[in-house]
Each structure stands twice: as structure tokens, then as C-alpha cells.
Amino acid sequence: MIRHLGYACKNMTLGNKVLTDRTLREARFTLERVDDLVLKNSQDLITIMQWNADNEIKFFRIGSGLFPFMDHPKQYYKFEDLKNWPLIAANIAVAGKIAADNGIRLSCHPGPYTCLASPDNLTVIKSVKTIEMHAMLGKMLCLPTDDFVINFHMGGVYGDKRETAKRFINNLNTLLTDWERKHITIENDDKASMWSISDLVEYGIGNKVRLVLDVHHHRFCNRESLHDAADMAFETWPTDQVPKIHYSESAEGKKPQAHSDYIFDPIPNDLHSRDYDVMIEAKAKELALQAYQRKYQLLHS
DNA sequence: ATAGGTCAAGCGAGG
DNA sequence: CCTCGCTTGACCTAT
Numbered sequence A: 001m002i003r004h005l006g007y008a009c010k011n012m013t014l015g016n017k018v019l020t021d022r023t024l025r026e027a028r029f030t031l032e033r034v035d036d037l038v039l040k041n042s043q044d045l046i047t048i049m050q051w052n053a054d055n056e057i058k059f060f061r062i063g064s065g066l067f068p069f070m071d072h073p074k075q076y077y078k079f080e081d082l083k084n085w086p087l088i089a090a091n092i093a094v095a096g097k098i099a100a101d102n103g104i105r106l107s108c109h110p111g112p113y114t115c116l117a118s119p120d121n122l123t124v125i126k127s128v129k130t131i132e133m134h135a136m137l138g139k140m141l142c143l144p145t146d147d148f149v150i151n152f153h154m155g156g157v158y159g160d161k162r163e164t165a166k167r168f169i170n171n172l173n174t175l176l177t178d179w180e181r182k183h184i185t186i187e188n189d190d191k192a193s194m195w196s197i198s199d200l201v202e203y204g205i206g207n208k209v210r211l212v213l214d215v216h217h218h219r220f221c222n223r224e225s226l227h228d229a230a231d232m233a234f235e236t237w238p239t240d241q242v243p244k245i246h247y248s249e250s251a252e253g254k255k256p257q258a259h260s261d262y263i264f265d266p267i268p269n270d271l272h273s274r275d276y277d278v279m280i281e282a283k284a285k286e287l288a289l290q291a292y293q294r295k296y297q298l299l300h301s
Numbered sequence B: 001a002t003a004g005g006t007c008a009a010g011c012g013a014g015g
Numbered sequence C: 001c002c003t004c005g006c007t008t009g010a011c012c013t014a015t
Helices: A031-054 A085-101 A121-140 A161-175 A178-183 A197-202 A215-220 A226-235 A285-296
Strands: A002-008 A059-062 A105-108 A149-152 A184-187 A210-214 A244-247 A276-280
Touching: A002 A285, A031 A059, A031 A085, A059 A276, A085 A105, A085 A121, A105 A121, A121 A149, A121 A161, A121 A178, A149 A178, A149 A210, A178 A184, A197 A210, A197 A226, A210 A215, A210 A226, A215 A226, A215 A244, A276 A285
Parallel strands: A002 A059, A002 A276, A059 A105, A105 A149, A149 A184, A184 A210, A210 A244, A244 A276
Antiparallel strands: none
């Protein structure tokens, strides 16, 4: 059964002045500019988290744009290089405290350029840097539990799933820390040739990390029923943890994989006997979540 | 003040 | 070969 509903990264209600992904063009990069942006991003993360608490939203994805260029291969800066780093760290810890005090589950989702299994070594190195940056964020939240996850995709098939899975597992084992390994989840893909939940299980990924079922992606890439996918994905989550799924719908007039502003259909509530939390991926963000709750009269606390 | 082009990035599908 | 779509539009320049 569905437990909490969540939304991702940005808040429409608070408007476009409250942002956690202020950035700048690479050509304009200076440490002073980025310091100012990161400080503002961290302050607004508090604002959004407090809004979540006030509105009883208990599942939220933190955006990946908090620290512009921090995972860039040119290594423009490290966190400690920021003059305001103590204040920024404190802000992020406050956001984490609000989440912890209000039972808000937090996750993050490094982007499609995170390709840990790439045959290209530079791509792997960049992917590791991205994962490290998200891990730093996860630690800075100072959460009292290990519930925070860094969720991403395999990144590609590269013509051979078995070899790619071996590279993934090898890179996972050798290039990442225990903390990072422990907090990674992998999500199924939205193209038929790519990674279904059953593929992730069959090729051993599900033995190494937990799997997140994306219901929308499953439509485009499946070698198993949705219920079987849920069974397989949830099996990778210890029974004292609540598994997560993603839910979204197609936008009209675009590729079917594109996300709609709002969601209209009922989210499957019978995927599993276990409780699960649902990350709603809709362009209208928390407005889509709230509209869904009103429409279906759901009282997800 | 706003419109429109631009942006750091990997992969695969489709035209 | 180009565009789209993904985690997410915001930045920047010219008007």
C-alpha cells in the first residue's frame, strides 16, 4: 500500500525566487560568485524543507544543483574552499533537522550523466565525482538514520549487459566508499533495450544495491509484469525499510517518456503487501501532488 | 523588464 | 547527423 507521496527538487508554490539550483556559466566562474550561490541555495533548501514540514509532505528529493560545478572534472573548488562553508554546512544541517523532526524522507537523484558502468574511464571518473558530491550532501544533512539514498540509472548498456553489469559492480566495489555503496539505489530505465528491474536482478545489481521501481519507465522497458517488478525491487529492501517507487505520466504532444505537468490516473496501491513511498515526478511538482491528493481524497500523512 | 539563445554533462531512440 | 528526453530550467546578452 502507498504510504507517503513525495515530489522532486523544486517548489512551485514558493515561486521562482526560492531556488536550490542557482548556477552560473562556466566562463563566469569565480569562487566568490559560486560561494554566494551555494549560500543562497542552502538557505532556500531550509525554506523548502520548512514548507514541506508545514504542509505535511513527508518525502522529498533534494535537487542536484546545490553546488554548481563542484563535481566538474576541472575541480574548480572543494567545499572547504568556500568562504561561507561553515554557514552553508549549518544551513544544510538545519534542513536535515527539519526533515528528521518532521519525518520527511530525503533522497537525491544525480543526473543522466552519471554513468558508473561506462567503458570510458573519464566518464566513470566524472560519475564518481558526482556521486561523491551527492554523498557529501547526504552526510551534511546530519540525519539520524541511514534512510537517505543516492538514486541513479545504470547509464547505458554499451552493447553487452553482462559486461556492463560486471563493470558496474567492479567500479562500485573499488571506486566508492562504504558509505556511498550503502546509500546507492538503482532505478529501471525507460527504453526497451535498457535495464528493466528483472535485468537488474538477473545481472546481479540487485544483490549489490537496492532497486527503485519507476512505474512509468516500466511501461517502456519490461520483461516482467509490474507486480513482478515490484516484488523483485522490494525484495532488495530490508523488511525494516520502506521501499520507494517513482510515478509519473506521459506529457501530451511529446515523446511518451516526457513527464506531464500533473498526474491524472490513480497510482497503483496494490503493488505489494508492504508499504511503499511514491515519488511523483511531475512538472508541476508539489502542486501535482496536492491536486492528486484532492482528487483522490487521499490522506497520506 | 523580458525575450530568446545558450549551457557542463552520456546514452540511446527516432527522424 | 541532429534532436529529444532524462535529475532540474536558470543564466546571460541583447533589445
